[in-house]
Amino acid sequence: MKAVVCTKYGPPEVLQLKEVEKPTPKHHEVCIKIRATAVTASDCIVRGFKLPIWHPIGLLMGLVVGFRGPRNSILGMVLAGEIEAVGRDVTQFKSGDQVFAFTGTHFGCYAEYTCLPEGRMMVFPGTVPSVITAKPSTMTYEEAAAVVYGVAMASHFLRGGHIQRGQKVLIYGASGAIGTTAVQIAKHHYGAEVTGVCSTANLEFVTSLGADHVLDYTRQDSVVEGARYDFVMDAVGKKKSSKLKLACKNALTANGKYMSVDSGNPTPRLEDLVLLRELIEAGKFRAVIDRCYPLEQIVEAHRYVDQGHKKGNVVITVA
Structure with a gap:
């Protein structure tokens, strides 16, 4: 599968499009075919890792994400797509379900496929868990990917x-x-x-x-x-x-x-995505997309987000 790989920290140019092995879901996981993701401010912070390790936040970030480079070389924290396969213990989702998700410090969204646990897993201090639920029926994949980080x-x-x-x-x-x-x-x-x-x-x-x-x-x-x-x-x-x-x-x-937003480490909740879906389907919330890039142009997308002047969200179409 195609994926954008980040093996070291630095400017947008450290991101490289490569062919990597497609993941296989474990018993409690679903495999998602990613249709769209987004480049968030958090993605750029992780990619650049500009905080020194002696800084408290820099030390925590290094412990969670990795000091020399990201432990998970495929970055990206939000997605919209469809379930392609499910593990044998999965009960809430089935193949073909359209979903959107926040993957937290699991990352993995700059790719054609990723695997996520069906439910909330135990997390270590400093890590951010993933949450996944049904995509709003009234939104495109690009629109759905655009709203996850904000909520x-x-x-x-x-x-x-x-x-x-x-x-x-x-x-x-x-x-x-x-x-x-x-x-x-x-x-x-x-x-x-x-x-x-x-x-x-x-x-x-x-x-x-x-x-x-x-x-x-x-x-x-x-x-x-x-x-x-x-x-x-x-x-x-x-x-x-x-x-x-x-x-x-x-x-x-x-x-x-x-x-x-500098205060504390936000922990996403499933009920937040559910509430968002209800507001969207009731016509009380809309996605705000500044620019949309294909996966092949993710370096350009990161450059744009680094400027700090985007309006709303910068979306990446994957497949």
């Missing part, structure tokens, strides 16, 4: 906000993969009054996702005077900042909560 990340932090219906929520970085998901879930699942923060070019786009208000981080130095939020989510982390970002962090109600 796996955004749902974790939104849960931490303990959001109640009608509360005011601000999403900083509302036009990225995590931000576009957070805006839609906060609005259509939690019933919050959502303010999205983004660049000038994306104001109308973020409004179209359901944001009640939008702020332009390039033009405003502070939150609208007197505005207070019950929950503020920083969907870009420490890599980007602005005067407005600092103001947003301080514009909390007395019991308000602030969370950043």
Whole structure:
């Protein structure tokens, strides 16, 4: 089968398209024919491994992923495809089922096939488990692959906000993969009054996702005077900042909560994918795809994501 292999850390050029052996499912696993995947910010962090091993996060990453190079040389954490074969102990899936999945630190999505456990497996500290469920019936494979990463990340932090219906929520970085998901879930699942923060070019786009208000981080130095939020989510982390970002962090109600994507290690839940599928099939959530590349152009896709300006998701068509 075709797969993109990463045997050492470095720039996008370390990724190489090769022919490798097709995996065979174990008794508790399913073999998935991957139709589409996506290049996420996490993929680029792993590929580049820019943190020194003496840094706490760098050390943990090295222990989990590998120090000299990835233990699993096939990267990629999200997929959409169909079940081709199942192990003898599998009961929830059958051949031909259309699925989407978050593979966590199992990786393996930059390929034509991968095998995943049917259910949640025991994980070691620092590792991220895989979750798999039926693909939304109203979405293409490309659209389904585009939404997995955002929901796996955004749902974790939104849960931490303990959001109640009608509360005011601000999403900083509302036009990225995590931000576009957070805006839609906060609005259509939690019933919050959502303010999205983004660049000038994306104001109308973020409004179209359901944001009640939008702020332009390039033009405003502070939150609208007197505005207070019950929950503020920083969907870009420490890599980007602005005067407005600092103001947003301080514009909390007395019991308000602030969370950043740099805070903690999100653990995906099956119920998050199930909720997402329900919102999608009810017409309350849509995929946001910036660009789409074939598997053969994954180096170019990584270069683009490395720039840090994508709107939504960068999808890879596999087969």
